[in-house]
Amino acid sequence: MHLWDLARISYPWLTAPLPAGITGDVTPIASPYLLDDYLRDAAAHDSRVRVAKIVHVEAGAHSAHSLAETRWLQSLADTRGFPHAIVAHAELEKPEVATLLADHAAHRNVRGIRQIINWHPDPAKTYTPRDLLADESWQRGFALLARYGLSFDLQIYPSQMPSAARLAARHPDTPMILNHTGMPCDKDAAGIEAWRTGMRALAAQPNVSVKISGLAMLDWRWTRDSLKPFVLETLETFGAERVMIASNFPVDRLFGTFAGFTGAYLSLLGGASESERSKLFARNAERIYKI
Numbered sequence: 708m709h710l711w712d713l714a715r716i717s718y719p720w721l722t723a724p725l726p727a728g729i730t731g732d733v734t735p736i737a738s739p740y741l742l743d744d745y746l747r748d749a750a751a752h753d754s755r756v757r758v759a760k761i762v763h764v765e766a767g768a769h770s771a772h773s774l775a776e777t778r779w780l781q782s783l784a785d786t787r788g789f790p791h792a793i794v795a796h797a798e799l800e801k802p803e804v805a806t807l808l809a810d811h812a813a814h815r816n817v818r819g820i821r822q823i824i825n826w827h828p829d830p831a832k833t834y835t836p837r838d839l840l841a842d843e844s845w846q847r848g849f850a851l852l853a854r855y856g857l858s859f860d861l862q863i864y865p866s867q868m869p870s871a872a873r874l875a876a877r878h879p880d881t882p883m884i885l886n887h888t889g890m891p892c893d894k895d896a897a898g899i900e901a902w903r904t905g906m907r908a909l910a911a912q913p914n915v916s917v918k919i920s921g922l923a924m925l926d927w928r929w930t931r932d933s934l935k936p937f938v939l940e941t942l943e944t945f946g947a948e949r950v951m952i953a954s955n956f957p958v959d960r961l962f963g964t965f966a967g968f969t970g971a972y973l974s975l976l977g978g979a980s981e982s983e984r985s986k987l988f989a990r991n992a993e994r995i996y997k998i
Contacts, residue, residue, distance in 0.1 A: 708790075708954050709766035710783075713739050716776055717769040729832055729892065730924050730961060740957045742789055748956055748965045756969055756988060761789045762953075762996050764860055764886075765796035765821050773797060774810055781814040792818040792996040794860050799848030800839060812855040818996045819858030819882070825890065827864050832892055840870040850878065858882035858995070861915075864890050865898065868905025875912035882914050882995060887921030887955065888937050894925075903940065910944045916995055917945050919972065919987075920953035923962035931971045938975045947983040951992045952976075 711718050720726055721737040749758040768776045773796040780793045795811040797804055797820045811817050824845075826838040839845040840863070852859055861883050863871055868889065875883050889909075891902040909915045919938055923929045942950050952972050959968060976984060992998070 708745055708761055708956050709740070709764060709958065710742060710745060710780070710790075711740050711766045711768075712779065713737075715779060716772045718767050719769055720767045727831070730958065731927065733961065736957050736960055742783060742787060745956060746789075748960070749954070751964070751966055756973070759989070760791040760993065760998055762792040762794065762818075762992060762998070763790035764794040767823075768796060770796065770798055774807065777811050777814050777817060781816055784816045790816065791998040792816055794819045794821050794858075794996075796821060797848075798822060799851075800842055800845040801848070802844075804848045805851055808851055808855050808857065812857060817857070818998075819860055819884070820852060821860035821862065821886070823862045824867070825862055825864050826867060827892065832864070838867060838870075840867055840874065846874070849874065849881070853878065853880050858884060860884045860886055862886040862890070864892055865902040865905040868901075869908055872905075872908035872912055872915075875909065875915050879912075879914050882916070883909075883912075884951075884995065885909060885915060885917040887924065888917065888919050888941055890921065890925065891937060892925050906941065906944050910946075910949070915945075916949040916951065916991070917941055918951045918953040920955040921959065923959050923968075924955075927962055929962065931974060934971055935975055938972065942976070942979075942987075947979065947986050948991065950987055951995065952988050 721733060725733055725737060763780055765776065777793060777795045780790060784790055793816045795817050797807050799822055823834050824839045825834040827833040859881060861871060889902055889906050919941055922934055922937055926933055954965060956965060976987060
């Protein structure tokens with residue numbers, strides 16, 4: 708999940724003029740979203756699920772404010788108990804990244820790093836001007852994560868998955884968590900096959916896990932049936948030990964309610980055993996993010 712305090716930290720993607728992106732108009736969420744806001748949204752969800760612990764993933768703050776975001780979140784954890792784990796931001800290709808990683812890791816609740824590296828030849832879909840997975844400076848920065856005991860939250864598109872799988876194989880001691888169900892952005896037959904093949908390549912690496920979340924960012928008028936193939940195939944490909952259900956709130960608030968998404972996931976996973984559901988909704992996150 709994400710929090711943002713627009714009075715404290717700069718978030719370019721939430722600041723006017725609002726940029727266009729795959730999520731469309733973000734005006735409805737371009738206002739402060741704080742811990743009590745999240746807990747209020749979560750309290751209205753399906754009564755079968757209770758939010759007991761939170762993993763906060765960096766929320767697109769300006770790169771110059773990444774350490775300020777971590778300090779703010781750690782202060783929340785120290786005073787409120789939430790979040791239990793912090794995934795901080797760092798630009799791994801930068802020459803000074805080692806110092807930033809050390810500074811992040813000095814905070815008690817920091818568990819990992821995320822840098823959004825979605826690259827796509829379509830300018831309307833890409834987040835970066837080039838594919839950073841192929842950048843040698845970025846690869847050197849990635850190699851530093853193990854030194855500080857940090858995981859990496861991997862947000863990419865299916866076309867990047869083969870490269871990411873090779874990266875995971877070269878760094879078996881660095882846990883990698885694939886975000887948003889692998890972001891199947893191209894829904895034609897070739898795009899779905901690229902997602903399927905890439906997911907299998909990543910699942911072949913034992914240090915890679917995946918979060919089922921964010922599918923609505925690419926499917927604004929989602930239904931239970933439109934989510935079904937991606938949810939079930941992800942579970943089949945990675946197995947119940949390496950899949951986590953994530954809220955992606957408040958971003959997914961653009962496309963539905965906490966209760967709506969939770970209910971859909973519970974319905975789709977109705978065939979799972981009680982032990983498997985416990986892993987998918989809680990135990991795997993506790994283990995992977997060391998909380």
